[in-house]
Amino acid sequence: MAAIDNLMNLAAEAESALDANVAEVDRILHICNACRYCETFCAVFPAMTRRLDFNVADAHYLANLCHNCSACLYACQYAAPHEFGVNVPKTLAQVRRDTYVEYAFPRVLGMLYRRNGLTVAMAVSLGVAAFLIGTILLKGSVFVHGLEGEFYAIFPHNLLAVLFGSAFGFSILALSIGVARFWREVSEPGKPVPLPNALGEATRSVLTLKYLDGGHGDGCNNEDDAFTLWRRRFHHFTFYGFMLCFASTSLATLYHYLFAVEAPYPYLSLPVLLGTAGGIGLLIGPVGLFWLNLRRNPLQIDEAQRSMDRGFIALLFFVSLTGLALLVWRESAAMPLLLAVHLGFVMGFFLTLPYGKFAHGIFRCAALLKYAIEKRRPNxxxxxSE
Amino acid sequence: MKIVIDVLVIGGGNAALCAALMAREAGASVLMLEASPKAWRGGNSQHTRNLRCMHDAPQDVLVEAYPEEEYWQDLLKVTGGETSEHLARLVIRASSNCRDWMRRHGVRFQPPLSGALHVARTNAFFMGGGKALVNAYYRSAEALGVKVRYDTPVAEILLDQDRFVGVVTEAGETIKARAGVLAAGGFESNREWLREAWGRNDRGEWPADNFLIRGTRFNQGVLLKFMMNAGADTIGDPSQGHCVAIDARAPLYDGGICTRIDCVSLGVVVNRDGERFYDEGEDFWPKRYAIWGRLVAQQPDQIGYSIIDRKVVGRFMPPVFPGVTADSLPELALKLGLPADAFMHTLNRYNNACQPGSFNHTILDDCRTEGLAPAKTHWALPIDTPPFYGYALRPGITFTYLSLKVDDTAAVRFADKPSPNLFVAGEMMAGNVLGKGYTAGVGMSIGTAFGRIAGTQAAAAALGTANPRTV
Incomplete structure (x- = not known):
C-alpha cells in the first residue's frame, strides 16, 4: 500500500509541476511574443508567433522544439535580474522533463525515472549484469579458457535474441505509443501541406542539428554568452556513433538469419568495423557531452533533469566501453565476464530507453516535423504585416 | 601619479564599446568604466534592435536600396530641421560601411523581425537584439585586451582647462588617462531632471512625474550635467527626446520593446475624461508611435486608453500584459475607471461617424470617419463587437536629446573650441543630429558612427599620432 501511495504522490507531484511549468511557459512567451528579438535563433520563436496563448500541448510542442542552445537567454533584455525574469531554455527544459513523464508508457515507470535517471539506469544495468554473471557461475567459473570468442557458448543465441529482442521491442512500442499521443495532442487541423518537403526539412534539421548552430553558425552557449560548436560536434559523435552501432547490430542480425554466418565476426568484417567506429564515436561523444554538461551554466538547465541527462550519457558510454572491451578481449578467459557486463548495460539501455533522455530524440524529431509542416501553412x- | 592608460572610456553601451574597440585597434591601451553591474551592462543599447543603414544596392539582410539622400530627407522630416546636415550625412555615410567591422567583432544581423517588415529596406536587425550585440562587443573587447570595470559610476571629470586629465569615481578613486571618451548616456533615468525639464503645465501638473523610463536606470545624466557646469558647449532642448506611448503597467525602468501597445491605430484612444484627442489612424503605427508619447504626455494625468474590440485581435503585435476586458462598452468604461457617459458619448459619435469601407490593416485603407473631430483617417471600424479591450497608455521615455555640442571629430567643445583629448559619443551627443523626433534605428547609427570616431580620435590624441580628420 505504501508503494502505491508513494506512486500516487509521485503522480500528483508530476501533475502540479506540469501545471506550474506550463503556466510559466505561458507567462514568459507572452513577453517573448511582444518582443521577438530572438526570432532567428531557432524554430521555437517563429512557432511562437503563430500563437497568442500557450496551452499544455503548445508548451510540450515548443519545449521539444527547443534544443537548449540558450542563445535567447544571454540575448534576453528581460532575463534576471530584470523583474520579468525570462528564462526560456530553463523553462522549456522543465516542460521537456514533463513530456518524458507525461507521454511515457506506462506512465508510472516514467515517473520513477524522472526521479533518479542515473541511479535507475545503473541499477538496472548492473543488476542484469549480476544476474547474467550469476547464471554463468551456476554452470562453473566466469573465467573460461579456450572459448575463442564463442559468445553463444555462454548464452545461446536464441535466448539472447528473445530476451533482447523483446526488451527492445517493448521499448520501441512504449516510445511509439508516447510519441503518437504527443503528435495527436500537439497537432492542429489545417490545410494539407506537401509532406515530402516538410519531411525533408525536418530530416535535415535532425541530421545536421541545425538548431545547435545558434542561427548564425557560431554555435550554442555552454558556460556564458560565448558560442561554441563543441556541443553540436560531440552530439554528432554520439548520434552517428549510435547509428553505426545500430547498423552493425542490424547487419549482424542479417548475417545470422539470412546467411547463417554466426558471431564472432572477424575484426575486418563489416559488422565489426561499423561497431568499432560507432563504439569509438560513442566514447568520444558522451565523454565530450559529459564534460560540457559539467561546465554548463546552471541558468540554462533544469537541475532536476541532470540525473536523467547524466544517466543516459553514462549508459551510452558504458555500453560502448564494455562492447569495445569485449571485442578486444573476446578471445581471452575474461570473455564470459565481459560479455555478461556488456549485455547488462545493453539491457539497461533497452529497458530505460522509453523513460529517459533517449526519448528526447524521438519527441524532438516529432516537434521538428510538426514545425516543418505548420510553417508551410499561413500564419x-x-x-x-504592417 | 603615473598615467598608464591611454584612453579612458566612460560608459558601457554601444557607443562606448565602439570607441573602446576602435581605440584598442589603433594601438591604445583602453579602460572602460561601466556604471552598472555586469548583469545590467550596455545601457540602453541592450534594448535596441537595429541599425538604420544607407545602402545603394541590396546588401545581405537589407533589400533594395536606401540612398544617402533619402535617408537624409527622412531625418530632415522627423527632426523638422533640428539637425546638422554635415553631421547627419557623416552618420548616414558611416552607416553604409560599418557593418563588416561590426561583424568582425561578433555582431550578427538578421532579416527584419515579424511585425517590423516595414523597415526591411532601411534597417539591419541585430540577431538577438541589442543585448546580443553588447555581449559580442564585450567579448571582442576583452579578447583584444580592453579592460572593463563594472559598478564604477563616475562622479567628476578632471579637466585642465579644455584638456581631459582623468576622472573621479563615485567611490572617490582618481583614474587618469591621456585621453577620454564620454559615452555615458542621456539623463532620461533621472526623474528629478525630467521633472525640471518638462516643468509644470497649465493644469498645475508635473507631467514627467507620470513618465516611465523604457531603458536603463543608470543614465542619470551625471556627466552631462558636470560637463555643462564645466562650461562645455551644449545643444538641444532638455524636454526633447524619444518618447513613445507604452503600457501603463510597464516597470518603471527597462520595460524595453515589449511594453509597446500596437493596437492604437486599430481602435480609438481616449483620455482620462473619455475624450478622443488625435487621429489614431493617421499612419501605420510604427511610423506614429514616437509621437504618441508626447500626445499622451499632454493629456490630463498623462494617461490615455487604447480601446479595441474583438474584430482586430490578432491583427497587431500581441501586448505583453492582457488587456482589461468587458462584454459591453459601459462595463469597459467602468473597469477602466473612465466617466461612462462621456466615454459612451465619444464611442457612439465615433461609431456613427465610421464610413463603410474595406478594412485592411496592412495598407492605408479607406475606412475613415466623416464629420468627426478629430477624424480617424484609416482603419476606422465601429467598435461594436464584444469582448472589448482597453489598454492604459503612459509616456515612455527612451532617451533624451540634450547634448554636448560636437563637430565631426566628436571632440567636446568649450566656447566653440574643441578639446584636444576629450571626445563624446552616443546619447550624450545624439542631439547634434536628432534635435527632435525619431526614426527607427538612427540612435544606433549615431552611436556607432560617433563611437568609432571618438575612439579613433582619442587613440590618436593619446598616442600623439596625427589627428585623423575623417574615419
Missing amino acids: PVQAG
Whole structure:
C-alpha cells in the first residue's frame, strides 16, 4: 500500500509541476511574443508567433522544439535580474522533463525515472549484469579458457535474441505509443501541406542539428554568452556513433538469419568495423557531452533533469566501453565476464530507453516535423504585416 | 601619479564599446568604466534592435536600396530641421560601411523581425537584439585586451582647462588617462531632471512625474550635467527626446520593446475624461508611435486608453500584459475607471461617424470617419463587437536629446573650441543630429558612427599620432 501511495504522490507531484511549468511557459512567451528579438535563433520563436496563448500541448510542442542552445537567454533584455525574469531554455527544459513523464508508457515507470535517471539506469544495468554473471557461475567459473570468442557458448543465441529482442521491442512500442499521443495532442487541423518537403526539412534539421548552430553558425552557449560548436560536434559523435552501432547490430542480425554466418565476426568484417567506429564515436561523444554538461551554466538547465541527462550519457558510454572491451578481449578467459557486463548495460539501455533522455530524440524529431509542416501553412496570427 | 592608460572610456553601451574597440585597434591601451553591474551592462543599447543603414544596392539582410539622400530627407522630416546636415550625412555615410567591422567583432544581423517588415529596406536587425550585440562587443573587447570595470559610476571629470586629465569615481578613486571618451548616456533615468525639464503645465501638473523610463536606470545624466557646469558647449532642448506611448503597467525602468501597445491605430484612444484627442489612424503605427508619447504626455494625468474590440485581435503585435476586458462598452468604461457617459458619448459619435469601407490593416485603407473631430483617417471600424479591450497608455521615455555640442571629430567643445583629448559619443551627443523626433534605428547609427570616431580620435590624441580628420 505504501508503494502505491508513494506512486500516487509521485503522480500528483508530476501533475502540479506540469501545471506550474506550463503556466510559466505561458507567462514568459507572452513577453517573448511582444518582443521577438530572438526570432532567428531557432524554430521555437517563429512557432511562437503563430500563437497568442500557450496551452499544455503548445508548451510540450515548443519545449521539444527547443534544443537548449540558450542563445535567447544571454540575448534576453528581460532575463534576471530584470523583474520579468525570462528564462526560456530553463523553462522549456522543465516542460521537456514533463513530456518524458507525461507521454511515457506506462506512465508510472516514467515517473520513477524522472526521479533518479542515473541511479535507475545503473541499477538496472548492473543488476542484469549480476544476474547474467550469476547464471554463468551456476554452470562453473566466469573465467573460461579456450572459448575463442564463442559468445553463444555462454548464452545461446536464441535466448539472447528473445530476451533482447523483446526488451527492445517493448521499448520501441512504449516510445511509439508516447510519441503518437504527443503528435495527436500537439497537432492542429489545417490545410494539407506537401509532406515530402516538410519531411525533408525536418530530416535535415535532425541530421545536421541545425538548431545547435545558434542561427548564425557560431554555435550554442555552454558556460556564458560565448558560442561554441563543441556541443553540436560531440552530439554528432554520439548520434552517428549510435547509428553505426545500430547498423552493425542490424547487419549482424542479417548475417545470422539470412546467411547463417554466426558471431564472432572477424575484426575486418563489416559488422565489426561499423561497431568499432560507432563504439569509438560513442566514447568520444558522451565523454565530450559529459564534460560540457559539467561546465554548463546552471541558468540554462533544469537541475532536476541532470540525473536523467547524466544517466543516459553514462549508459551510452558504458555500453560502448564494455562492447569495445569485449571485442578486444573476446578471445581471452575474461570473455564470459565481459560479455555478461556488456549485455547488462545493453539491457539497461533497452529497458530505460522509453523513460529517459533517449526519448528526447524521438519527441524532438516529432516537434521538428510538426514545425516543418505548420510553417508551410499561413500564419493564423496576422500581426506582422504592417 | 603615473598615467598608464591611454584612453579612458566612460560608459558601457554601444557607443562606448565602439570607441573602446576602435581605440584598442589603433594601438591604445583602453579602460572602460561601466556604471552598472555586469548583469545590467550596455545601457540602453541592450534594448535596441537595429541599425538604420544607407545602402545603394541590396546588401545581405537589407533589400533594395536606401540612398544617402533619402535617408537624409527622412531625418530632415522627423527632426523638422533640428539637425546638422554635415553631421547627419557623416552618420548616414558611416552607416553604409560599418557593418563588416561590426561583424568582425561578433555582431550578427538578421532579416527584419515579424511585425517590423516595414523597415526591411532601411534597417539591419541585430540577431538577438541589442543585448546580443553588447555581449559580442564585450567579448571582442576583452579578447583584444580592453579592460572593463563594472559598478564604477563616475562622479567628476578632471579637466585642465579644455584638456581631459582623468576622472573621479563615485567611490572617490582618481583614474587618469591621456585621453577620454564620454559615452555615458542621456539623463532620461533621472526623474528629478525630467521633472525640471518638462516643468509644470497649465493644469498645475508635473507631467514627467507620470513618465516611465523604457531603458536603463543608470543614465542619470551625471556627466552631462558636470560637463555643462564645466562650461562645455551644449545643444538641444532638455524636454526633447524619444518618447513613445507604452503600457501603463510597464516597470518603471527597462520595460524595453515589449511594453509597446500596437493596437492604437486599430481602435480609438481616449483620455482620462473619455475624450478622443488625435487621429489614431493617421499612419501605420510604427511610423506614429514616437509621437504618441508626447500626445499622451499632454493629456490630463498623462494617461490615455487604447480601446479595441474583438474584430482586430490578432491583427497587431500581441501586448505583453492582457488587456482589461468587458462584454459591453459601459462595463469597459467602468473597469477602466473612465466617466461612462462621456466615454459612451465619444464611442457612439465615433461609431456613427465610421464610413463603410474595406478594412485592411496592412495598407492605408479607406475606412475613415466623416464629420468627426478629430477624424480617424484609416482603419476606422465601429467598435461594436464584444469582448472589448482597453489598454492604459503612459509616456515612455527612451532617451533624451540634450547634448554636448560636437563637430565631426566628436571632440567636446568649450566656447566653440574643441578639446584636444576629450571626445563624446552616443546619447550624450545624439542631439547634434536628432534635435527632435525619431526614426527607427538612427540612435544606433549615431552611436556607432560617433563611437568609432571618438575612439579613433582619442587613440590618436593619446598616442600623439596625427589627428585623423575623417574615419
